[in-house]
Amino acid sequence: MNRRFARFVLLACCLLPLAGCWDRTEINDVAFVVSSGVDLEKDGRIRITVMVPLPGQMGGATGGGGGTSGGGKSYYLDSEVGNTFREAQARLQERMSRRMFFGHRRTLVIGEEVAKAGISDLFDSSPRNSENRMSSYIIATTGKAYELLQATPRFERFPSEVIRELAKAHYVIDMNMKDIGVALNAPGSDPVMVYMDPVDSQKSEKKSKEITVKGYMQFKGDKLVDKLENEQAQGFAWLRNESIKTTVTLDDLSGRPTGIGLRVQRIKTSIKPELLDQRLKFRIGVQAKAVLLEDDRNMDLSQPKNVEKIERMLNEYIKKAIVEVIEKCKKNSADSVQFGTFVWRSYPDEWKKKFAASWPEGLKEAEYDVDVSSMLIETGLIYENVTKGHRLK
Structure with missing residues (x-):
């Protein structure tokens, strides 16, 4: 009996140092923020907008504009202003019965006015909170951030899901908050940010406010200076x-559409800086592989000369688009391509002595040699239009 009692006492003593659930957080006490927006008011104050799912409205198989069977939204937006990001967030929290949790936020939208004023403060307030993830997508919009979050897309339950899926689509550069922060700090580079806008659906029985990718916003330092759209x-x-x-639609020498559509599948670009008599030159080599999507010219692509003609037109298209980007970088004194980083890596001493202090002004004095080589790797299942020369008489 004494031995059993001793074992019982020993077991009880072992249980004493074990931690209990003293800081538990019930899921019913948490509001999961799936997206947020930052805007700048006319008086200079900051507006924070959050998108929070409504658990009670998450049921239902289908529906419009929010994903419930009755067509009502399964989320809600709330907003507040303050002199700083944290002040606005604190004021918003004061009228919410649940604690906002940002660990599941995957998209952060900033309005154009915030982008023009500078985005560096975002990289102070966000990383200080362990719930915020630097892998989240940061998206810009030409209007207000809350207007983009007010979109009513038909395909997804939340607008935040549409924004996230578009941000990582195969036709958009995948860049998150960390990538933009690195571009802000790396020598000889300026950040670029994907930007989206709301757009009305067309010819639809029930109108909806969809979201579309417009291009990239170009920054000089942490401030917005221009936009890159379409071919740029x-x-x-x-x-x-x-x-x-x-997807690319080729033009002829006069600038008129040719009716030839291609999808550029793979691109390999090399940028090599050279210092010749202390003059900077960039050799840019581009190798592209493309697939033919359509040909309204009814060219016989079994003939090598026709294939070569399309490849030459694609070379000109790619070169023209690249040169336009370079000219815009020179015009805005914004190194969006990170040419300066290539110089810093190849010529660290010369970069420090000659270029670092005045960069990106050195872009305007540099020479650029762009060489493009394209290859049409696929024409589809046919060489020419299946009706060509086979019409019934």
Whole structure:
């Protein structure tokens, strides 16, 4: 009996140092923020907007504009202003019965006015909270951030899901908050940010406010200076050696559409800086592989000369897009392509002595040699239009 009693006492003593659930947080006490927006008011104050799912509305198989069977939204937006990010967030928290939790936030939207004023403060307030993830996508919009979050897309339950899926789509450069922070700190580089806008659906029985990718916003330091859209957005991605899959419609020498559509499958770009008599020169080599999508010219692509003609037109298209991006970087004194980083890596001493203090002004004095080589790797299942020469008489 004494031995059993001793074992019992020993076991009880072992249980004493074990920690209990003293700091538990019930899921019913938490509001999961799936997306947030930052705007700048006219009086200079900061507006914070959060998107929070409504657990009671999450049921139902289908529905419009929010994903419930009755068509009601399964989330809600709330907003507040303050002199700082944290002050606005604290004021918003004061009227919420649940504690906001940012660990599941995957998208952060900033309005154009915030981008113009500077985004460096975002990289102070966000990383200080362990719940915020630097892997989240940071997206810009030309209007207000809350207007983008007010979109009513039909395909997804939350607008935040649409923003996230578009941000990592195969035709967009995948860049998160960490990538932009690195670009702000790396020598000889300026950040670029994906930007999206709300857009009305067309020819739909029930109108909806969808979200579309417009291109990239170009920054000088932490401030917005310009935008890259359409062909310039493609040229920027190619210069950054981002092998996105993008569709191209070729033009002839007069600038008229040719009716030839291609999808650029793979891009390999090399940028090599050279110092010749203390004059900086960049040799840019681009190798592209493309797939034919359509040909309204009814060219016989079994003939090598026709294939070579399309490849030459694609070479000109890619080169023109790249040159436009370079000219915009020179015009805005913004090194979006990170040419300065290539110089710093190749010539660290010369960079420190000659270029670092005045960069990116050195972009305007440098020479650029762009060489593009394209290859049409696929024409589809046919060489020419199946009706050509086979019409019934």
